[in-house]
Amino acid sequence: MNDLFNSFMKGPDEKGRFGDFGGRFVSETLMPLILELEEQYEHAKTDETFWAEMDFLWKHYVGRPSPLYFAERLTDHLGGAKVYMKRDELNHTGAHKINNVLGQIILARRMGKTRIIAETGAGQHGVATATVCAKFGLQCVVYMGAHDVERQAPNVFRMKLLGAEVVPVTSGRGTLKDAMNDALRDWVTNVRDTFYCIGTVAGPHPYPAMVRDFQQIIGKEAKAQMQEAEGRLPDTIIAAIGGGSNAMGLFYPFLDDKSVRIIGVEAGGKGVDEKMEHCASLTGGRPGVLHGNRTYLLQDDDGQILEGHSISAGLDYPGIGPEHSWLHDIGRAEYVSITDKEALEAFQLCCKTEGIIPALEPSHALGHVMKIAPELPKDHIICMNMCGRGDKDIFTVARHLGVDMGGLV
Amino acid sequence: MTRIDAKFADLKAQGKKAFVAYVMAGDPDFDTSLEVVKGLPGAGVDVIELGLPFTDPMADGPAIQLAGQRALEAGMTLDRTLEMAREFRKGDNTTPIVMMGYYNPIYSRGVDLFLEQAKEAGIDGLIIVDLPPEEDDELCIPAQKAGLNFIRLATPTTDDKRLPKVLQNTSGFVYYVSITGITGAAQAQATDVAPEVARIKAKTELPVIVGFGVRTPEIAQNIASVADGCVVGSAIVAELASGKPVSEVLAFVKSLADGAHRA
Secondary structure, three states, X not given: XXXXXXXXXXXXXXXXXXXXXXXXXXXXXXXXXXXXXXXXXXXXXOOHHXXXXXXXXXXXXXXXXXXXXXXXXXXXXXXXXXXXXXXXXXXXXXXXXXXXHHHHHHHHHHOOOOEEEEEEOOOHHHHHHHXXXXXXXXXXXXXXXXXXXXXXXXXXXXXXXXXXXXXXXXXXXXXXXXXXXXXXHHXXXXXXXXXXXXXXXXXXXXXXXXXXXXXXXXXXXXXXXXXXXXXXXXXXXXXXXXXXXXXXXXXXXXXXXOOOEEEEEEEEEOOOOOOOOOOOHHHHXXXXXXXXXXXXXXXXXXXXXXXXXXXXXXXXXXXXXXXXXHHHHHOOOEEEEEEHHHHHHHHHHHHHHHOOOEOHHHHHHHHHHHHHHHHOOOOOEEEEEOOEEOHHXXXXXXXXXXXXXXXXX | OOHHHHHHHHHHHHXXXXXXXXXXXXXXOHHHHHHHHHXXXXXXXXXXXXXXXXXXXXXXXXXXXXXXXXXXXXXXXXXHHHHHHHHHHOOOOOOOEEEEEOHHHHHHHOHHHHHHHHHHHXXXXXXXXXXXXXXXXXXXXXXXXXXXXXXXXXXXXXXXXOHHHHHHOOOOXXXXXXXXXXXXXXXXXXXXXXXXXXXXHOOOOOOEEEEOOOOOHHHHHHHHHOOOEEEEOHHHHHHHHOOOOHHHHHHHHHHHHHHHHHO
């Protein structure tokens, strides 16, 4: 039974806060826009026709529900807990990102917006946004760090095929954080016709709550599917975290199920130490204010934001969604980190044992599964979120493994 | 009464418009930047906006982004920015200094400690771009209590319904952002700005100063003529970035100030 008085599912409050985290730290120009968005979202949330449209498109366009899959050979290989994968990599466009994009674009259409902007890191959110914009005939502009444009070339071409304009961002170090800065600069300039489709559970209120609400379809399905497969709740749920939208989507419906252990896996890069070559905001950062919300951030002693490092462009972000910061501080979820090297090992193991090429992002979650599963009893059930497929990452992986793709044939 | 309040009372008595100049503290290095700041009052600047460098200036265009990067690369910090104000105050105890920037470096320092240090350094007011009225408890109210002005931005998207909320805890002056956009982008148009300034002045006694998109003496004059004054930032920062000597940068500032003062 859920205890409604002590529920972990009530946030955010009317100021957009999860405890001390979240909020609306934006310039005055944007403030009326996010208030309007909040009002429209609150209205849509309780509108049956809105959800009917979502359900229809989730089923017929995205391909939901995504399967819950028992990874039998991986389980045997690890020799401990039963490992299930929530197969969101099978969605149209190859990742969980489209769950949220559909919701925001349907909302944008209801608000009469004709131009959609988005930021992207790995390119998955950009591809999802370009896809849904193509479907509805909307103008789409995607901001992408110049460094990411280079390391995620297939997704850049995909977005262009879909009719989107991709703007390489050269400010800062040219990664996701800088793309978000430039998207905000675009929005502040084009306030009348433009809708900013944020790809993760971060940004000013109402984005963290809204994106979570659109992504929680992952956790809702997983819960029902696990009931069908095993007749009970999983013991542990695990997901990778950059901004944290796939994780929040899986975690949220389980927050009040106290028996379920919740683990978020941050990108440990080259190791979480004083050299700060990682993107582990919770394990290696401290609270600050960036991109409209208060949350844990990688920053120096003077409050300047640091550039993280991860092999995965999708996790290369110095912040994290505010609800994760709150769940971390109150101890409802645990947050750990996995290094580039460990993620690469998990990537290869998944390919060989399951015939699934995972994206580098969920490879971090798998990396932690590999660490804990062998020590857990055989009746312990783990559900990890396979939030994206790895087709986009094979070039990066080849480079890190020292493989010359031209020399393979 | 802060130095800002005193300056505007003085300008009003003289029937003069205010000219506000923005420079990024520590751009391109501490000594050059200090030399520029010290020269501003002599070039006709009534109020100095001192930029606090930040890695992620979301409301700023390329000129000010790059200025911040240059300053940070040259070792600028919050402490050094306060040090710059302190150095300036040794020779000038009347020209107001408004610190302009983003919240995180201040939050990182701790609000109470920051306010104490800013006040002691001779800072008179704050413009913190990412703190709208909805977040007044964070810094705005503590700053007013500490005797610093908290200057709010009003924008073209601030409608009549919202305007009272924006004006409520504002002091010193109101900064009207002439365009929807980032600093140094589109050009401000006096015909667009005039009715907006009138709309704000109908609701407040505070001076209304217009910034964003003011980059030549002519625009400065046009915009100042329909408001209580104007701000120039990116154009000054760009002059400095082009490698011109401080004397030439200050001559450019003087031409802008003369433009505004002709209004």
